[in-house]
Amino acid sequence: MNKDKLAELQRQLRLAGLKSTKPRYIILESLLNFPRNHFSSDDIHGIIPGANPHIGIATVYRTLSLFEQMGIISKLDFGDGVYRYELKRPDENHHHHHLICKHCGSISEVEEDLLDALEDQILRKYDFVVNDHELKFFGLCKNCK
């Protein structure tokens, strides 16, 4: 399955006239194997084994930014001064929502969208065409409440 993603990356890079390099493979592999759903550039840089050709933090930033443009990952902002990314699910056209526990800091995901009615209303009332949204709920998770 990871093999598939790596081959897919190679295909997409070639298609865009870009090079498929070792750092790009290693970074994709690292984020696929990352234990949490959300990761920062530093998270990824931190888990890359040092034995590989050494990968600089600048390359991680550049590569994650590239992956975002390619639609492989999405950039997230939980308001703590560090940008994070998550793997994009191929069947999603909108971002899902996040539940952020103010006590323990855990982040979980909401499958339901349910914003269609609101988006309709926004189009009608404000004449604003919504392409995407980002919704965060702050509160207490089941363990902390």
Add this chain to the structure above:
Amino acid sequence: MNKDKLAELQRQLRLAGLKSTKPRYIILESLLNFPRNHFSSDDIHGIIPGANPHIGIATVYRTLSLFEQMGIISKLDFGDGVYRYELKRPDENHHHHHLICKHCGSISEVEEDLLDALEDQILRKYDFVVNDHELKFFGLCKNCK
């Protein structure tokens, strides 16, 4: 009306055992007069007349952070690496939503909330108690679409 807000600040500060100082007055006055609804620390620092006792950027950061704790303003994050604030409306218990135009960068506000159904569902399904939310819509405003 601004007089009212200044007097109210003085009252709240006294109540909390804090000092009502000139920089705090000047900063409150500056954000009340700021031409847009959303402002960064640097925005506020930039419009303070130089003739006053000179106010350092650190004081602006500290004061806006204090005002946030006091419930006068809310911290916002539009994902561009700069934190902004907005005046809190006394009748709002939840944050309102924002429309962010990807073309011209304009930010407008949505009055409707309409998340109650979703919040109910989150409580039932995820056992998560929502205290607050933050919803941003990205797309094209009426001038840019």
Add this chain to the structure above:
DNA sequence: GTTGGTGCAAAATCTTTGCATCTGG
């Protein structure tokens, strides 16, 4: 061999902190 990619270090940006000094109560 080109063109693009990488590593490194320096720079840029935003925010926080330490500390001597000042000031409101």
Add this chain to the structure above:
DNA sequence: CCAGATGCAAAGATTTTGCACCAAC
């Protein structure tokens, strides 16, 4: 007076950039 607030500069933290070198194609 004294606790808290301020100004300044330095330090932190995160992200971006310039440039010589390296590696895909």
